[in-house]
Amino acid sequence: MTDPVLAGTDLRVTRRGTTILDGVSITVPPDAATLVQGPSGAGKSTLFNVLGLLEPPSSGRLEIDGRDASALSERQRAGLRRTTLGFVFQDFQLIGDLTARENASLPQEHAGDRDPEWLETLFERLGIDGLEDQYPATLSGGEKQRVAIARALANRPEIILADEPTGQLDPDTAESVLDLLFSMKASTETALVVISHDPQLAKRFDERLFIRDGTLVADAPDRRAAERSPETR
Numbered sequence: 001m002t003d004p005v006l007a008g009t010d011l012r013v014t015r016r017g018t019t020i021l022d023g024v025s026i027t028v029p030p031d032a033a034t035l036v037q038g039p040s041g042a043g044k045s046t047l048f049n050v051l052g053l054l055e056p057p058s059s060g061r062l063e064i065d066g067r068d069a070s071a072l073s074e075r076q077r078a079g080l081r082r083t084t085l086g087f088v089f090q091d092f093q094l095i096g097d098l099t100a101r102e103n104a105s106l107p108q109e110h111a112g113d114r115d116p117e118w119l120e121t122l123f124e125r126l127g128i129d130g131l132e133d134q135y136p137a138t139l140s141g142g143e144k145q146r147v148a149i150a151r152a153l154a155n156r157p158e159i160i161l162a163d164e165p166t167g168q169l170d171p172d173t174a175e176s177v178l179d180l181l182f183s184m185k186a187s188t189e190t191a192l193v194v195i196s197h198d199p200q201l202a203k204r205f206d207e208r209l210f211i212r213d214g215t216l217v218a219d220a221p222d223r224r225a226a227e228r229s230p231e232t233r
Contacts, residue, residue, distance in 0.1 A: 003066060005030050005084075005158050005191050006051060011060035013046050013214075020046045021057070022214040028159065033185065033192045035201055038211035044195045047211065048163045051193065052085055053077045065158055082111045086152030086190070088181075090164035092144040094136040100143075101132040104150040111155055122150040125187070126180055142173040146180065153184060160185065162194045166201075178204065 006028040013021040049055035062069045123129040126146045166174035185192045
């Protein structure tokens, strides 16, 4: 059996006496597509931050690429983020005074390993070649998200983590971005973990997990009940 590239065991996050994640366990095999769904306030974004080494869990164990991230220093965690993880955010998080190419190359700059040919390949595959010198303010939402995907793949990560990657896009653009994510996943043999509240995404993934009140549950609850969930993100 192939070892997972990401494995979280009994992950818990508590803030000011409030439990945000309550014993979440998740396993992601190489080249898998995993969807984590849940209503606003369920703890999805906190789980994203923990899996992405952006926030340490209060307790539990997190292994990434066979390494116990819980035992690493912050500097080592940052290094593991750069080499193993790629991030796609709902609000794109592009830097306004950098061009599309400069935004996409940031992971390479931070790692000290420039590969302009790979960036050119990414821009071509994502259909944004010709926009390399444009600034974010001149790009559409779909173009910004494609630049964000190029940035996520810049260091050839083993895992892409995407937090509501279609949340700010119209349905047609959202479908196109998902097509691109899956196409790039297939061509780069990268595991894909998507955090989303959108129930329409489920059919495209190998595994679907549902989080409610900080806990993974067997299946999605009644939609109206989900909409009544309190905000705890």
